[in-house]
Amino acid sequence: MSVKMSHPDYSAQGWQQIVVSLDGPVAIVKLNRAKQRNSITIPVVRDLVAAYDILDRDDRVRVVVLTADHTAHAFCSGADLSSGWGGLFSEEDERQGRHTHRDSGGTVTLAIFRCRKLTIAAVNGHAAGVGITGLQLPCDFRFVWAGAKLAFPFVRRGIVPEAISTYLLPRLIGYSRAVGLLLSGGTYSPDSPLLQGLYHATFPNREDVLPAALAFARELAANTSQTGVAWTKALLWRGADSIEGQHILDSRGIADLASRGDAAEGAQAFKEHRAVRFSDVLSRDLSDFVPWWTELDVRQRKAKL
Amino acid sequence: MSVKMSHPDYSAQGWQQIVVSLDGPVAIVKLNRAKQRNSITIPVVRDLVAAYDILDRDDRVRVVVLTADHTAHAFCSGADLSSGWGGLFSEEDERQGRHTHRDSGGTVTLAIFRCRKLTIAAVNGHAAGVGITGLQLPCDFRFVWAGAKLAFPFVRRGIVPEAISTYLLPRLIGYSRAVGLLLSGGTYSPDSPLLQGLYHATFPNREDVLPAALAFARELAANTSQTGVAWTKALLWRGADSIEGQHILDSRGIADLASRGDAAEGAQAFKEHRAVRFSDVLSRDLSDFVPWWTELDVRQRKAKL
Amino acid sequence: MSVKMSHPDYSAQGWQQIVVSLDGPVAIVKLNRAKQRNSITIPVVRDLVAAYDILDRDDRVRVVVLTADHTAHAFCSGADLSSGWGGLFSEEDERQGRHTHRDSGGTVTLAIFRCRKLTIAAVNGHAAGVGITGLQLPCDFRFVWAGAKLAFPFVRRGIVPEAISTYLLPRLIGYSRAVGLLLSGGTYSPDSPLLQGLYHATFPNREDVLPAALAFARELAANTSQTGVAWTKALLWRGADSIEGQHILDSRGIADLASRGDAAEGAQAFKEHRAVRFSDVLSRDLSDFVPWWTELDVRQRKAKL
Numbered sequence A, B, C: 001m002s003v004k005m006s007h008p009d010y011s012a013q014g015w016q017q018i019v020v021s022l023d024g025p026v027a028i029v030k031l032n033r034a035k036q037r038n039s040i041t042i043p044v045v046r047d048l049v050a051a052y053d054i055l056d057r058d059d060r061v062r063v064v065v066l067t068a069d070h071t072a073h074a075f076c077s078g079a080d081l082s083s084g085w086g087g088l089f090s091e092e093d094e095r096q097g098r099h100t101h102r103d104s105g106g107t108v109t110l111a112i113f114r115c116r117k118l119t120i121a122a123v124n125g126h127a128a129g130v131g132i133t134g135l136q137l138p139c140d141f142r143f144v145w146a147g148a149k150l151a152f153p154f155v156r157r158g159i160v161p162e163a164i165s166t167y168l169l170p171r172l173i174g175y176s177r178a179v180g181l182l183l184s185g186g187t188y189s190p191d192s193p194l195l196q197g198l199y200h201a202t203f204p205n206r207e208d209v210l211p212a213a214l215a216f217a218r219e220l221a222a223n224t225s226q227t228g229v230a231w232t233k234a235l236l237w238r239g240a241d242s243i244e245g246q247h248i249l250d251s252r253g254i255a256d257l258a259s260r261g262d263a264a265e266g267a268q269a270f271k272e273h274r275a276v277r278f279s280d281v282l283s284r285d286l287s288d289f290v291p292w293w294t295e296l297d298v299r300q301r302k303a304k305l
Helices: A042-057 A091-096 A104-114 A165-173 A175-184 A206-223 A226-237 A243-258 A261-271 B042-057 B091-096 B104-114 B165-173 B175-184 B206-223 B226-237 B243-258 B261-271 C042-057 C091-096 C104-114 C165-173 C175-184 C206-223 C226-237 C243-258 C261-271
Strands: A018-023 A026-031 A063-067 A118-123 A141-145 A201-203 B018-023 B026-031 B063-067 B118-123 B141-145 B201-203 C018-023 C026-031 C063-067 C118-123 C141-145 C201-203
Touching (some): A042 A104, A063 A206, A104 B243, A175 B165, A226 A243, A226 C175, A243 A261, A243 C104, B026 B042, B026 B206, B063 B206, B118 B206, B141 B206, B165 B175, B175 C141, B243 B261, C165 C175, C201 C206, C226 C243, C226 C261, C243 C261
Parallel strands (some): A026 A063, B063 B118, B118 B141, C063 C118, C118 C141, C141 C201
Antiparallel strands (some): A018 A026, C018 C026
């Protein structure tokens, strides 16, 4: 998708399943299917992927907060299974063969994961399945309601954990806890020992989660460098496979950023004991060295007419 | 080893070092050397490897629980060093050269690790060395007695942590804790901060560990899909080395499983608010796509006559 | 650098920025810039790299403790930014182009990381930036003062986390916590949930950190095998990329070490219920099989005259 607008109008994108709004440098992505427990359908996936793709490239945006209506029955009840598993597959899947299928939860995960801005999930209700794996795991920070029921039911439904959760969850909290969650197929509270380390902050009331996430987002937006954040996310997730290789990569990051405006401002503000005023933006100030990694083509192969 | 029986008789395998019994879909593997503190010898290793190899392929089995007599002096006191380190080496090792040796603890680890069923260690006593690294780390879930002394003495004996523990332990609980355990060579209680996240559940009395593990095993056996579990274990441990690669793999898992009986039953049971009755089995219903990974040949090289 | 002395005299190395002393098998490396809050400069880096390089090869040394004056304002306040970011770059950097720069914090990290002895950081004061990433993360054990302010300010200064921290921190404590620390850019206490698992021990008073670290170091030095430790560190950090490959590697470690003096002594002392007296040393008793891995050349490329 090509978005030429440098200042896209988020109310004019035609998204029905989500509502995206800008509060200065903080974007809020709100699931818009409260009556359907914010369950995930192909149209929801399409809107989320489109939104994170634009938010990634909109220089005004520094932090993206994903949330839901805290009065809804759930933050996200998982995939909509009202028409069984068949609802997961497209006409193109049936034409090309289901083995060419690309899991829709995984496309959401990739869209959030690839967003070079800070991403936060404000989980102000229960969540199940892709409501955890696709909406929460790829975010940088997760805020949660203490009363949330968090369900990982995959092996109890005869399928596998999807949305690339078998990649992300062991890396986020270690294999012991990830295996415990995914192979038990259980439902857990945020205070479960199995979930330790996954959530950045926990709140006793549903209505407090989003305001806290927004306050955190605003503070980060005001005080972090857009280029510094994008480089750091890339170093973390697209790093070298040896410590020596990573030394060469982060040296390159230091060399590049230290010569730019944000680093000069960072050092100056530090000296003057004042708040920073960063102005470097990704469209102009991100080194051509980024991206240094290669990515597999995950598009569905079309072999049949 | 080739086992043709589709319903093997576990009491007729000639194993002396362990006792294997079936309680419906739950298999219990019990160490049978209580008087020798269940220390590990070559014959114990041989029996364990043979048992997990068959349990992996017996369609009746959904969960395997490894345990010991809770009145024994130890769950497992580690390798039997009564004849020094020489006892670790076989005649073949001496003939081919010790550099061709294959660590026996590691063969146990691989046998449990490769078992495509759910695996649980019910650690109802003290454990040392391979009693942790070979018997516990490769299991999906670890249940433990709160009073257990857990010893990692390798560097204090002049050798290295074996049984592939330098691979598994950092992945299970992170490098910081794994390094702390393996390089201190210390003995720890299950409530040690260094062990946080390793054990799924802890029990104050030795005699309560196995019953709790069995109750957990029966619940899992009744409510999880054999094919879903096998796919999930493979995705977790044999995943792609990039997030995009893993997206392609788990998409394949979803596409395959969603078309099979267990997923249909899982969705139907969910709709009808009733318990599942899964019937897919590995010998018939596991996709030919599995295994997608390649494995190194770990057999000892024979170069001398 | 080539150091031919088998018993180097640490007081005669001409190091000004650090003081290195030997207490039997325990070496103490003390930062020597208390008045400058032990901030890191190019000369400090040069001395630290030289010291760990020698300590790695001095057979007398079994444990290295890195610390500072507990009455200093900080254990280490990070990079010295008194002349801005320019101070990070050398004349050679400017001549060859800053893209050939090698981050100096990373060279400290590599020097400590490559030291084959046990390494401990005794963090008896506040620490920021490279004072955490370069001085603490590469150590095997971290002891800390409970009152320490630990700052990860990189993205708030317009640069990236350096000293190979984007490699080490996610592996040490998992991606969820590492991302939380590095992308928030915040300052945390040792009891923060984000830091759980990173520190081996915490102490209420600054003056208690070093004595406790030294007591721990002496006990380890007396009771661990130098070759066993070196092999274990290599297996942990330079392991194979598959579980089968690691099985072959640790089998090799067992085969090699079981035939040597320390293992014989370890088994004998175990039988006789007495303390070990290990005497194997790296210069004589480490197998030629080590190192089995290859390392990237991280030296700065010189392309200009």
